[in-house]
Amino acid sequence: MDPFASPHNLDRELHSLLAQASSNLCDWFAESGSQAPIPDLFDLPEVFPAKEGVSNNVLLSELQLLMNGSYRPSHPGSLAHLDPPPLSASIVGELICAGLNNNLLAEELSPSLSSLERKLCKWFCHRLGLGDLSGGVAASGGSLSNLMALVMARNIAGLENDPSAVFFASEDCHVSFSKALKIMGLKKESLQKVPTDENGKLDISYLSSNLKKIQSEGKKCFAIVATAGTTVRGAIDPLSGIAQFCQKENIWLHVDGAIGGIYGLSKITSEIVNGLGSADSITINPQKLLGIAKTSSLLLVADKDHLSSTFSTGLPYAEPITGNDFHRGELGIQGTRSAESLKLWIGLRQLGEEGIEKILLESIQRRCYLESIIDLSKFKIISGPLHLLAITPINFTASQASDWSVKTRKTLLANKFMLSRPMYGDRYYLKAVMGNPNTKSNHLKTLANLINHSII
Numbered sequence: 001m002d003p004f005a006s007p008h009n010l011d012r013e014l015h016s017l018l019a020q021a022s023s024n025l026c027d028w029f030a031e032s033g034s035q036a037p038i039p040d041l042f043d044l045p046e047v048f049p050a051k052e053g054v055s056n057n058v059l060l061s062e063l064q065l066l067m068n069g070s071y072r073p074s075h076p077g078s079l080a081h082l083d084p085p086p087l088s089a090s091i092v093g094e095l096i097c098a099g100l101n102n103n104l105l106a107e108e109l110s111p112s113l114s115s116l117e118r119k120l121c122k123w124f125c126h127r128l129g130l131g132d133l134s135g136g137v138a139a140s141g142g143s144l145s146n147l148m149a150l151v152m153a154r155n156i157a158g159l160e161n162d163p164s165a166v167f168f169a170s171e172d173c174h175v176s177f178s179k180a181l182k183i184m185g186l187k188k189e190s191l192q193k194v195p196t197d198e199n200g201k202l203d204i205s206y207l208s209s210n211l212k213k214i215q216s217e218g219k220k221c222f223a224i225v226a227t228a229g230t231t232v233r234g235a236i237d238p239l240s241g242i243a244q245f246c247q248k249e250n251i252w253l254h255v256d257g258a259i260g261g262i263y264g265l266s267k268i269t270s271e272i273v274n275g276l277g278s279a280d281s282i283t284i285n286p287q288k289l290l291g292i293a294k295t296s297s298l299l300l301v302a303d304k305d306h307l308s309s310t311f312s313t314g315l316p317y318a319e320p321i322t323g324n325d326f327h328r329g330e331l332g333i334q335g336t337r338s339a340e341s342l343k344l345w346i347g348l349r350q351l352g353e354e355g356i357e358k359i360l361l362e363s364i365q366r367r368c369y370l371e372s373i374i375d376l377s378k379f380k381i382i383s384g385p386l387h388l389l390a391i392t393p394i395n396f397t398a399s400q401a402s403d404w405s406v407k408t409r410k411t412l413l414a415n416k417f418m419l420s421r422p423m424y425g426d427r428y429y430l431k432a433v434m435g436n437p438n439t440k441s442n443h444l445k446t447l448a449n450l451i452n453h454s455i456i
């Protein structure tokens with residue numbers, strides 16, 4: 001048994017392994033609805049390689065154990081996080097991507113796929129309102145896109161060697177910015193958190209005084225981060241107002257649109273993220289709502305030269321590319337990386353404009369519907385214009401809310417609904433993300449009923 005496919009004739013062994021594995025995967029999907037979002041118990045296969053390699057049949061049965069122990073994003077009750085089921089074309093994209101095993105590091109290792117990524121990034125830029133100089137690069141997740149954006153902003157501001165340089169973001173900004181601090185060699189104080197208003201949006205009235213304050217301490221600001229879709233409630237910071245402020249003060253605006261940026265793709269929903277096009281850089285995560293198989297994130301930049309001027313080092317072991325473009329490995333932190341844009345491209349082609357719009361609109365409709373059937377005499381709901389909402393009982397102490405959240409999450413899991421339990425402000429909430437197209441109104445009715453009866 002040769003573990004590598006023959007380059008000379010149809011490799012029957014690969015063919016049958018793929019066919020069987022695909023068939024098992026289809027079965028896994030087919031049974032997901034009758035299972036639960038997460039399994040109670042599971043067995044792991046043998047983890048380490050044995051002395052001799054095992055047969056394909058053994059591989060498949062071991063694989064099955066892992067599949068049985070997996071989270072099931074397509075279960076209609078899987079509503080805890082920003083992890084929807086994958087588009088079927090996107091699954092194929094991932095498979096083919098692995099088979100091609102091209103490398104986005106250098107053009108010569110991925111001729112068509114480097115081009116595809118360049119064009120796809122440009123398409124996203126135009127859709128979101130960035131101008132003609134724009135461009136972008138794919139990254140393995142939004143945390144990495146955000147990190148690259150900050151590194152770039154700091155570099156462009158000429159503050160890469162200034163340990164006291166700061167950036168602003170709202171107090172509801174994503175944890176990836178705290179992580180970025182550690183990687184960038186910055187202290188905690190370099191992330192200046194701006195208070196949010198009662199809707200969870202960055203309160204713009206603080207920006208001017210907060211900037212003056214750090215300037216009076218002799219510090220410089222290299223970026224303001226606006227969040228388009230906060231992680232707990234999907235709030236959208238006032239993008240246009242922040243952009244105006246950034247322009248006036250000549251400060252880089254990064255929009256973390258890991259959740260909300262995708263709504264900029266459709267004319268019907270783009271109003272929600274109005275102002276996005278004024279950003280210097282945008283993080284967008286098609287893995288979070290469109291169903292592109294993980295990971296799929298893009299960092300889009302208004303002036304694509306900023307990517308190369310920040311990250312390029314020269315790539316002496318690869319052939320130079322014609323024109324004055326850069327190898328994709330010179331546009332970001334990652335070197336070798338897989339052609340993640342393949343599954344993004346094929347997913348978007350499968351959906352078409354109409355399919356994209358349908359996903360975006362229906363996600364919001366599900367959130368509105370659930371919101372409309374939660375008993376507001378018992379619960380407070382926090383949400384924004386997107387597809388997320390979080391619920392906590394009214395008139396509870398923080399400790400009572402905590403007990404309620406633990407108990408109710410358990411009850412919901414027993415009924416095959418998985419919600420998450422974020423801490424927000426001083427208390428716990430149960431959070432539901434309406435990105436699962438398999439969740440229908442009857443499921444939401446059952447869910448609301450369970451929640452409404454969780455307190456008497």
Ligand SMILES: *Cc1c(COP(=O)(O)O)cnc(C)c1O
Binds near residue numbers: 140141142144146231
């Ligand atoms: C998920 C998320 C990120 C990080 O994305 P990963 O792909 O998980 O690294 C950043 N910002 C926001 C607002 C997010 O919700």
